[in-house]
Amino acid sequence: MNGYTIFEQEALEVIDEYKELSFKIEDGVPCIFGSILLLDEYGNIEDTFQIAIKAVSNYPYNFPLLYETGGRIPRNVDWHIFEQTGNCCIASPPEELIICNNGITLSSFINNQVKNYFYSQIFRNQNGYFLKERSHGNKGWIEFFEETFMTDNIFNIEFGLKQIIEGKKIDRVSICFCGSGKKYRKCHKKSYDVLSKLCLETINYFLSALRETNEYRIALYSRN
Template sequence: MKLEPTGGGGIRLGGLFRFSASRPGEESTIEDQFQIAIEVPRVFPRDIPVVFETGGRIPRLPEFHVNSDGSLCLGSPVRLLAIVAGSPSILSFVDRTLVPFLFAVSKSVTSGRSFPFGELPHGASGALADYQAMFGLTTAPQAKQALWALSLKKRVANKRPCPCGCGLRLGRCRVRLKLNPLRNAASRAWFAREAKKL
């Protein structure tokens, strides 16, 4: 893959991406290759890479987990942020998000079956479902409120009502223990941006 600068001060890695992968407990290994571009933001790992399939093999359709701008939907933004915060290298990001994604695409193409991706729906509703699971919440509005809490200073957010509906301030509820580790992973503006998309 080639390395190029991007307008925003980040870098773009583009070219043929080869991989081999298998699912745990399954014999068969899939080897395949896709034309891929990975845009790494200037502030990585405090923002997440955006990945495009540029060879035209993956239909730009929600059921293939491709966003309307052609980027691949590799997971919910906060999930991806947690991954890069925990292991801040492009290689690790690729191993943990892009390879499983392309594995699923490749498998669906070769078997003719429907896209064997996770149960999460695409887009905002999928992200909200993922945030409910990540933060131990039960409704989409609660998940959205949790994202807004991350966009506030910790001491301000902790004085507000907890998103879980427990009736306590956030600072008194266990939900804060799920949110606080993410606070250093990105700026408050990043979380505000993601909350606005929901």
């Protein structure tokens, strides 16, 4: 069953749950469109956005494409909208792959990624900045690895990725591979478990990409 078929089946269930959304096929691509209601902590409507969600061929192992169609969000990367394609920037590539590792559902995508994206837009409108905003481009996914490995040392990130690629079984009470001196279970076990959801091909890709970034070259130059 291809991604379009899976998306279409789930879309028909979703529009039963979200009465403000409708289903259509546009240029051969299944799509849901309409209004998404965002509620405040008291269950009252805080804001409403006009959206479209379009299927991708490898759904549910990648996010469908999300669009804000009401013209409220500027079409530029500073507002987390890809300028050329117009779809919303929801998560960094490694985060998306981890979330979609076992497949997602359209309902969970709306309840988590879509709503969180627009709640972040509300926060920016109210405060002038995004809460916990990531940088654009390579720096954004490097920041994901910095958070996951709990370090901004790019060589420690490189080492951590290599450890996962090697696939060594690490005892929970052994000293962590990062050199902190802490026991593994109290240090990088969670990081290892999260990133182990990525296939080796993907980890190898990000390790190679890391070494090609300006951030890595600058760090290498400084170290030498």
